[in-house]
Amino acid sequence: MAKNEAAKGTAKTAITPTRAEDYPEWYQQVVRAADMAENSPVRGCMVIKPWGYAIWENIQRELDTMFKETGHKNAYFPLFIPKSFMEKEAEHVEGFAKECAVVTHHRLVAGPNGGLVPDPEAKLEEPLIVRPTSETIIGAAFAQWVQSYRDLPLLINQWANVVRWEMRTRLFLRTTEFLWQEGHTAHATEAEAREETMKMLGVYATFARDFMAVPVFEGKKTESERFPGAVDTFCIEAMMQDRKALQAGTSHFLGQNFAKASGIRFQTKTETEEFAWTTSWGVSTRLVGAMVMSHADDDGLVLPPRLAPTHVILLPVYRGDETRAQVDAYIDALAAELRGQRLGERRVEVEVDRRDIRGGDKQWEWVKKGAPLRVEIGPRDVEGGMVMVARRDRPVKEKTSLPRGEFVAKVVEILEEMQAGLLARASAFRDEHTHVVEDKAAFEAFFKAKGDKEIHGGFALAHWAGDARVEAELKDRYKVTVRCIPSGGFAGAPWADALVGEGRCIFTGQPSPQRVVFAKSY
Amino acid sequence: MAKNEAAKGTAKTAITPTRAEDYPEWYQQVVRAADMAENSPVRGCMVIKPWGYAIWENIQRELDTMFKETGHKNAYFPLFIPKSFMEKEAEHVEGFAKECAVVTHHRLVAGPNGGLVPDPEAKLEEPLIVRPTSETIIGAAFAQWVQSYRDLPLLINQWANVVRWEMRTRLFLRTTEFLWQEGHTAHATEAEAREETMKMLGVYATFARDFMAVPVFEGKKTESERFPGAVDTFCIEAMMQDRKALQAGTSHFLGQNFAKASGIRFQTKTETEEFAWTTSWGVSTRLVGAMVMSHADDDGLVLPPRLAPTHVILLPVYRGDETRAQVDAYIDALAAELRGQRLGERRVEVEVDRRDIRGGDKQWEWVKKGAPLRVEIGPRDVEGGMVMVARRDRPVKEKTSLPRGEFVAKVVEILEEMQAGLLARASAFRDEHTHVVEDKAAFEAFFKAKGDKEIHGGFALAHWAGDARVEAELKDRYKVTVRCIPSGGFAGAPWADALVGEGRCIFTGQPSPQRVVFAKSY
């Protein structure tokens, strides 16, 4: 196994293959080695294991706080959507009714050969769809809740599971069932709804940068990549370490489309009746995958401290039974002191790993799980009042001996430094692999890989005149799409100026209002 | 409307009908008037509105803390269960495969008359069941995770939605989809698994008393009421204000049944291979219903402060525009001071209701929502440095003028007093309507209502020899069941002694080891 080889120094990395050798397989192995998730016996659905789920819980808590601070309240709507609801909004049907889980019966009975079969007598009059997204069912509720301008704005969020039938799945990145939040709001005016759409896009971008340590482009989707039924879709786009783009969150201005489909009407101050203006916005467990692919290295997961379930893992090194009690007492006292410190709103989370397994294996397990700080403590440390600290953002073998008091005093500073360091590294990577592309030949060269598994390309900033046929052709020929028409997330980047100003499409020569971001993507 | 009549003093209560008039309808009206939940267009599924969901979030947070403090970690398992998994455990199939949502197709296509129909070409080879509970799918995961005694105990919890097809539903109490948590653990020995089962029953009982302010019997279910596939089922049972019992939580000792069905084997220290011993335990959004029916009164919801989304609602009383700014400033400063106080781990939650609606209506809205403290503040209060405080556990018209500083200093004490008061009142009610019943005639008299809607009966403590036929007959004739064979939750009650000691079944004369709790139930 890679783990033991690494521990013995016969291999250079704990994860096989490395990123350079086979990026997609490296990703799967990182997730597995960190014990975050696994495939389940249900096709396309994953089991999120405790370490992965704890990261999601941290994401949830921080986002939930941001949603509540911006005036939203949580609610819960049914898992099932009547088929007729999906049929109400024409584009929405096209986008979501296709690959979904359809409930047709409400009972099983014993079949002819002993097993269970759907009871023909319990066939539903109208099939139910397991929600792929909840615009239609929430729209039906909003239509009841909204009567007057006094009921607006209505600012609701839901944390839920959703199902979109997928043929090719990858843990966290694309699964048939996934966990997410979906914000749904209704407003009296278009301006207010547009402001909400951009505000929540901003919340996502802030969260990505400040918590996930992932820099993101903020921008608008082209028509072809719009949410089915939306007037405008906005997104945040991050660059993974294979230089592909990953859409990490979306915010939709739905205009009055869903209000009309669901009948969300209100009486204005002047007693006329109007349709409300609605928005929706969401992020999902995909964020966990984005975080992995942004920061993990060839030794496994690397966690931004603000989202790490455990900040400090304490590893006792026992030397015989006599000193065991002393080591344990020293560790317990240290753990208590560390837990008294605060990283933002959270206390510093400390875990003690007393399992009776080889010290080397134990060390490597926590490297692969991405715990920010590993602290070894043996009898000599106890005697000298010291701790031996290893940081996950430094080479695995690099350890620093620190006086215990100094470590306690500095732990929050170190964690903040690591958090900032991860963002700086990811930003430098993104900026380095974002190129201004001036013509078709350069575009083609940029997106052409030399071999099967070569990591290549990146974000190309190029003029494009909005022609959907060009878009389709690029997608077909290079698997490259317009990730967004960027409006933010790039201030200070070396190529930032290139995103301002008109030009001519590098494919058609037609006038283009600004450069857009092209990339291969997840 | 009842609300306005009550405000005007022409009716005595804000909720119509009252408990005495029509208890089931009163319940629905309380839930509606508090704006907690409503029926959805999906048969049997509810929409949990922000006020109801915030209560559930508080329940979740407190329980989650208790689960983590007892060593459990959260994870997430698939929504869908392959049909074959349900077939693995014979009793389990009988109990759960019957009324469930069956997914048979993974695509919709345009049908002959324009609408969408399940695509015959996308029929699943094996139908999927929307989880009614997750023993089987989690068992499959545990079988992979557990190899050695070193992997045990495995202590996992999941927060999730589940679906059990129900014909007759009531908001929170019985719905086709509901939210819950399900703990699932695996242990090396029977003793450990039994200890876990009882520990979690204890956690539920503590939560019910300390947070919900609901006294509960803890005990064992009879064979006929056991969880399908369990060896023993334990429960907590609460008395509602109509004197019926409500099962508020269950904890199951599953023996090796599910370990055998799922193949959860481990290597022991002595290198033999054994099946693990498993448990499962759960509570659901039903708890919200239990809380309503325990404390609400004929004016609406009454919330135990520890679970209330808002502790103090501040209600400005403006008298003309000149003093408006002063009132607002006074309220903002007061809100900040109050939020600086802590009720347990939570800060004191304060909301300011500045909506431009009639003061009387506003007051009654918060009465019906069960906010613990309503505080009115007008220009005269500002001048005198006073606040006008109304407690939800006192008559609606009773208001006390207090110096602002005194109120801030006392607010936590008042809330704690209210919390304790609700528990004391619910305990007195439960104790009063729990009767020792010595013979069949008394039993019959106890459970016979004089009219259709008379609130009658309660908990009957009687000897019973364990005869399932007697149980079935009582259920059939009186709709009365054995709620539990009690082991705790009654210390100090006037009839506590009656629960200890042998006797003879009041129906058959056969020897009985102890009295059991009979009641009608939800």
Ligand SMILES: [Zn+2]
């Ligand atoms: Zn480059």
Ligand SMILES: [Zn+2]
């Ligand atoms: Zn009585």
